[in-house]
Structure formats: C-alpha cells, structure tokens
Amino acid sequence: MSTIHGLLDVRCVGCGNWGTHGCAQCLHTALRAPINLTMSGVPVFALGAYRGPLRDIVRAVKFSGERALLGRLAPAVESLGARFPGAVAIPVPASRSGFVARGFHLTRRIAHRTGLRTSTALVLDDSGSQRQRRRIGRLRGRPMHVARRALRPGTRVVIVDDVITTGATVRSAIDACRLAGLTVVGAIALAATPPVGNHGDSFPNVPVRV
Numbered sequence: 001m002s003t004i005h006g007l008l009d010v011r012c013v014g015c016g017n018w019g020t021h022g023c024a025q026c027l028h029t030a031l032r033a034p035i036n037l038t039m040s041g042v043p044v045f046a047l048g049a050y051r052g053p054l055r056d057i058v059r060a061v062k063f064s065g066e067r068a069l070l071g072r073l074a075p076a077v078e079s080l081g082a083r084f085p086g087a088v089a090i091p092v093p094a095s096r097s098g099f100v101a102r103g104f105h106l107t108r109r110i111a112h113r114t115g116l117r118t119s120t121a122l123v124l125d126d127s128g129s130q131r132q133r134r135r136i137g138r139l140r141g142r143p144m145h146v147a148r149r150a151l152r153p154g155t156r157v158v159i160v161d162d163v164i165t166t167g168a169t170v171r172s173a174i175d176a177c178r179l180a181g182l183t184v185v186g187a188i189a190l191a192a193t194p195p196v197g198n199h200g201d202s203f204p205n206v207p208v209r210v
C-alpha cells in the first residue's frame with residue numbers, strides 16, 4: 001500500500017520488520033556461520049546453511065530478483081571469491097525453465113559479485129524435454145559441458161552456484177571442467193543444504209564451520 005511513508009513501505013524478508021528488504025539483524029544472523037565442505041576433492045564455501053534468514057534472503061533473490069538484497073550479500077560473496085585469487089569464476093548454467101521463469105541468471109549475478117574474472121564457459125547439454133532434464137537434474141546433476149575454446153586448459157576456475165542441495169550440480173560442473181582440462185580450485189554458493197540421511201560420498205552431514 002502506498003503511503004506518505006515512502007521507503008518505509010518495505011519489509012524485511014527475514015523478520016517482516018518495516019524499513020528494508022534485509023535488516024541488519026537478519027543479515028548478521030544469515031552470515032554468522034559460513035560453511036566449508038569438500039566435494040570431488042575441492043573446497044566448497046557457502047555463506048551459510050540454507051535456513052532461517054539466509055534462506056529467506058536467498059529465496060527473495062532467487063524468485064523475486066531482489067537485486068538490492070543480493071547487493072547486501074555482496075561483501076560476503078566477495079570475501080569468498082578472495083579465497084581464490086586469480087581464478088576465473090564460472091557460474092553453473094541456469095536450467096532453461098528456471099531462466100524463463102525468472103528472466104535472469106542468478107548464478108551469473110553471484111559470479112560477478114565474487115570480484116573474480118567471470119566466464120560463462122559452462123553450458124547445458126541439450127538433453128531433451130524439460131521433464132527429462134528435470135528428472136536427470138534431480139538425480140545426477142544437470143548434464144553440462146565447457147564450451148569449446150572458452151578457456152585455456154589449465155586455467156584455474158571456481159564453480160559458482162546459488163544453493164547447493166545434494167551437490168549433484170556442483171559435481172557435474174566440476175567433472176565438466178576437469179574434462180575440458182580446467183583446474184577446479186573450489187566452489188562458491190550462497191547457501192548449502194546438507195542432504196537428509198547419509199548419501200555417503202564427500203558431502204558430510206555435519207558441515208565444518210570456518
């Protein structure tokens with residue numbers, strides 16, 4: 001509702017308080033426990049677990065395209081990027097349905113916030129219908145590859161995703177980069193959700209906090 005209060009007509013996506021999309025308290029809570037995992041032998045850093053205010057903020061960024069909120073996370077994202085000086089940030093490609101639904105590439109936006117040089121070298125394989133792709137995506141990660149001659153073999157790269165759930169997408173991205181001769185030095189995400197139950201592999205049930 002429009003009132004004479006103007007900017008105060010905005011509510012925090014975390015706590016609902018008026019005045020800003022993401023209040024200082026919710027941001028503090030969202031960013032207080034970064035996560036460090038190892039997947040496919042490389043360090044993976046996320047701003048935190050996908051729950052509470054961080055989940056609210058990421059959902060607002062992801063589904064409503066709240067650029068200002070992503071901007072509030074930017075210093076934290078840049079600090080993750082600073083762990084990999086000289087590396088090239090490669091966003092995981094958006095599924096076509098996700099891009100059509102949202103109209104923007106969230107992972108590209110995140111990659112640009114890392115402060116690293118970015119490359120959209122990773123592209124989705126053409127894998128049939130959306131339903132097929134979704135099924136494959138859920139089970140094994142999105143099939144993808146590195147575009148020919150996008151980056152020199154040996155280039156040090158960091159994978160960038162929005163939310164890591166099972167880790168299948170990030171593993172697919174790492175595999176595709178390695179297949180193209182790139183050196184994957186790490187991965188970065190806004191948030192990570194450890195899977196329910198023990199999936200074995202390298203995604204520990206108890207995240208190591210850094």
Ligand SMILES: [Zn+2]
Nearest residue numbers: 012015023026
């Ligand atoms: Zn709040």
